[in-house]
Amino acid sequence: VKLADALDAAQTKQEKDSISSIALDRVKVESLSITGVKVNIKSKNPMPYDPANFTLGYSYNRQSNENPTTQYENTYDHRGSLLYSYTPYVKPLRPFGWIKSKSKNAKFFKEWEINYLPTNISFSTNISRYYYEEQVRDLNSIVSGVKGIELPASVSKNFLWDRQLSVQWNLTKTLNFSLQTMTNARVDEPAGSVNRSLYPDAYKIWQDSVWNSIKGLGTPWEYNQVFNASWTAPFNKIPATDFLSFSAKYNATYNWEKGTELEDVDMGNSISNQSQWNLDGRVNMEQLYNKVPYLRKVNKRFAARSSNSRATQEKRRKFERTITLKQDTGVVIRHNLKSKKVKVSATNLGGQPFAIETRVIDENSVEILTRGNRQIKVLATLPKEKVNFWSEAAQYTSRFLMMVRNVSSRYRETRSMTLPLFKPTIGDGFGQTSAYGPMAPGLDFAFGFTDDSYVQRALDNGWLIQDELMTNPAITGMTRELNIDADIEPITGLKIKLTGNWSRTNSNQIQFMYEGSPTIYGGSFTKTHVAILTALRPSSVDNGYQSDAFDAFLRNREIIAARYESLYEGSKYPTTGFMQTHSLAGQPYSSNNGGVNKSSPDVMIPAFIAAYSGMSADNIALTAFPAISSILPNWRITYEGLMQIPVFKKYFKSFTLNHAYQCTYSVGSYSSFLNWIGIDGEMGYTLDELSGNPVPSSPYDISSVSITERFSPLIGVNMTMKNNLTCRAEYNDSRVLTLNSSAGQIVEATTTDITVGLSYKIANFNKIIKIGSTQTGINNDLDITADFSYRNTMSLIRRIDENYTQATTGTRTLAVKATANYVLSRRITLGVYFDHQVNTPLVSSSAYPVTNSNYGISIQLSLVK
Template sequence: MPDSTFVVEHNLGTLTPKVTATKKDGSTVKLKFKKIDADNISVKVKDTLNVVIRVVQDPDKPAKTANLTLRDGLDFGLRTVMMLRNVSVSYSNTYNMSLPGFMPSTELLGQTRRSGYIAPGMDFAFGLTGDDYLYKAIDRGWLLKNDSIAYSAASTEMQDLQIRAVVEPFVDLRIDLNSNWTKTGSGEIQYMYEGMPRTRSGSFNMSVITLGSAFERHTSANGYRSAKFSKLLDNMETIKGRLEDIYDGAPYPAQSSRRGQTFNKAGDEMDLYSSDVLIPAFLATYTGRNASKSSLDLFPSILSMLPNWNLTYSGLSKLPFFQRYFKSFNLRHAYRSAYAIGSFNTYNSYMEYMNGRGFIEDVTTGSPIPSTMYNIGSVSINESFAPLAGVDMTFNNNITFRLEFRKTRVLTLSTASVQLVETNSDDITAGAGYKLIGVKLLGSRPGTGRDRVSNDLNMSADFSYRNQNALCRNIMNGTTQATSGNRAIRASFQADYTYSRMLTLNFYYDFQSNFPLVSTAAYPTSTHDCGFTLKFTLSR
């Protein structure tokens, strides 16, 4: 470079840089430079030089950055305001009703006039109805009621709410947030019979956060003790007391064996192991809520859902050290947790008291006992870190490598057997890949037609280690037993070679080994799978 003064933009944001100049032979040249600002310096030379200039933070001097200016403050403020990049909300509510035995015929727009009313009505035609439409149809004489014909009205409904957001607190950090709340149901009303008995079934799913106990360690040395499980047993008593306060003074149904009497919490008790007690206590315990104030609903409201997230950071690849070895270097973390009711149905003996609470008949004694209308056999919380920590990298020589640590936990509460089954799994996975372009193997000669395609060789290798175990916690006696456990190792290698436009060669090797940790009936196993395939494609 000729004699001149030129500006070097280093963008380090420091006022104490260290500048070195290196020739092709590795020798260094001392340069005079002047700091312009935190991101630029000016270098003045007298002779013609061919050097590489490197600017870093001087390790012998404390880092000193430029003072915050008004513009910097405005930039930071705008970045904070604009960190929420995208928000999407999707809500759907679908409802279907089938009414066999509907007698009026249809004319214009599916309507007809009968007994002074338009049947079935514009509200029905445009879907603005619910189960209460059945009573309207019966009152107006639109439905056939005959003891010899058993008709039933059927309905299905679904509510689904999805909320997604993208947040970028600063450059190269992206956080994807998502929440969901879904409830499905189907019902049947036997309107031909007195009292019009009804049944209902469905499922429920909602995103939650259950981080409080995600990293509890359970060992055989302490009997697999869990602080959260102990908290669950305490919360059950709290929830039971709150429900008894609600029912205190409630009159027993007129059609029950205790008609004319009222529920007295001094002498009558809620069943400690009923789903009305177990499920709210389970939710309060593992979502970290106070059982004295938490919701008693078996189906928490939309306001109870919490966000899950997916985090990606790619800023390390911009640092000089990482640029020297990597084309890209990304860090990843993701969290998912969902509360789910796989299925529910209603009690046939349910008798309403108020606001979805009432009484059912005890199958043993026939006496009325407090309960909601829903019979729920089990609920679950499915939590996963996928991954807890992960890194994806591409080296400058195009070798790709990934490393992940995953952690999953499934908590299944069985109200039928009064047990809590806790399944944990820890996974470590690693993988590498490399692609060789234009590799001429297996008799490649000019004029054979193979020069029309790129003979690429793709190679990949993967390794995984999994430690899985299951614990069964008995809620009645507070004991825990290990029911299953397994350690699994897997290693695999695969190579694909594009021999020609129509022929692809594949070689694979897969090794798996399993070591049971609990069951005496099982034994360690190992499998090896190796071979190659030829894929021949005919095309016009």
């Protein structure tokens, strides 16, 4: 049936409208958008109430759909925004502007300014309302003609209100603050359709609910805050301290998030914060030395020079120029040698001596008194400096004592806390509320000035839900990291870079829902270390893999265990935790009840560090986490001074020796004993499951620690000869020592490799083989490279209790690589290559000897225009 025929057959207008609504698909879209609306009226001096500070925006979108299966489908999207931004313009205060002195030190105080108003204040609010309603047709009723049960409409809606505040305050030129807050809120709406014409009573209820929610600024569901502060010390503004630099930065974030809403269960909210301090300091020692005139002169003399610096110095000690004499007056020449004691001579253009008379004008100028009309070459030179032994000795000694050129340090501390089951909601100021007595969670939490004790404070204030069925713990973390660098140059051309690092990460889980708030500790640790006293002593099958360091480790365990025993002597067993009902509770400590275990991490880790570092077990710290003061420097050394020797300068363009040492001690990860009871610091007890007695122990359950050491390289040479032959040779040695306390073994993995690399470029090779170049602008060069390497790796397992060593893996690798590439044309490069590698296992049970060889020719074709 055609639609037109059906409409003609309809008897009434109502029937025709019904047929049209069922038969047709209708889509209607309405939209309106207004952005950036503002009145650009502002005062001569910007004021907070200026209309130009406000910017408005609004958008409206509506889409209506009708089709044979859908009676109506309406989507409404309203969005409105208001932005306020105010930048005051006020003259900064100069508290010390009254100072009359013109000295450089006084200038800093005279120009010191304070901005007593924030630099910028901005606020924005965005409201968005989304509403979707769909009513499907009852097709069965339409077909049968019998009215059935009307299907309910489907409704989806969201009424959101976001508010942002930003304050930037440059209090001084070097002290800045900024604060950004963002509140995400929801305007509460009753469930069901919002239709004024169909449901006027429900619409009235909806309207009252929405207005009441708006008056209360909505129901917050997330709050975020970011605070930043930075300060740069004005040392560079004061001449006496311009060799110093220091900056401090602080960042704090705070987040409140509404918890899941269940009908009969209060899940609480969640709060978290994080704060970070960054401190950077630097001392330019060279700039400090230069404040003394004599030392500045010494530094200028011994300044780092290039290989041709001697020729440059000679050039600076003389002045040459061709001039034309005048008949009626003398000729003034400016030599800029900064001395009145200059020797001036002349030659004619043929090089024959030419007598002249001169007169010194000043330390940079002389006048040629001889007159004439001919050209001559004038040479002005400085007299040779007289060398005084004591003066030379004093200058060389002074320069050596000024070997430290720069020292810098960086310290970073990061703290974080995540606290679930938090009852209070937030107000509208800095994410706080006073509905639970004191301001919650407190400005100290919002700005990151809290530690683990905050959890107990929150419990005391009744802010946390204590339910043993809800076991989400409070998680706190802290990371401290210190980096120290120093540049040392004892003599010209010898540069030493010292680096030190110390880093410790702590992560705690506080089970505040249980009595006593039991805490689980965890984290990691690393620091730069020096184990060079036991380095470069390989073990082999010839000596039964004997190791002096491992033998020392076995002896050290006895010493460390005895030192621990002496710490516990005179103490008493605790009376808390698992000791509350124990017969030894409160009794004096006795090793007969269970003493220090030689195989415990507390004993083996200090013994391991002492043995493999060449230290005394009597003085090593009894901890797996040495203090910051235990940092030992790593270094990198380069020496280029050989280029000052004539024979090296004759044959080489550059010649550099280098050496580097890197060593770190690290604790990969650790946890804590759940049943540990502390008595003093890290001293305490755990329960021995076999005997049922307490045994001395630290709170940390550390499965492994390691020392990683690398000579990269032990010795290295980089040279480029006058004929463009480049050579690089290195000898590298590394080892990784891992103490696995849980398995009772030490794993030693060592690697030694020697590499030699050669490269040579034959320029315009086509001319040598007498092949003419077919393209201009192309260098038909032949590049030749050759690399030789020898590598030896070995892995040993040393079983502690059995005093037995076993080789597990080991490989000897010899590799030779060579390539030659010839640029035939702009688009074509021809090459040959050879790669030969031989792998020989040192442990026959682990692998077989393998030889790989690759060789061939290559053609590189470039199709790029």
